[in-house]
Amino acid sequence: TEKKKFSAQLLYNIHFFIEKKLKNAVPSNERFLKHIRSFSTSKYVS
Numbered sequence: 001t002e003k004k005k006f007s008a009q010l011l012y013n014i015h016f017f018i019e020k021k022l023k024n025a026v027p028s029n030e031r032f033l034k035h036i037r038s039f040s041t042s043k044y045v046s
Contacts, residue, residue, distance in 0.1 A: 015037070018036065
């Protein structure tokens with residue numbers, strides 16, 4: 001539970017970092033970004 005909480009936080013940090021990095025990246029990364037967003041969302045919900 002505590003470990004799960006930590007990994008969830010780590011996952012969030014990674015997503016945040018990637019979004020920041022790809023903010024001005026090429027449009028082809030947009031699909032990748034959406035995939036990550038939906039992935040993280042489904043992770044947190046379950």
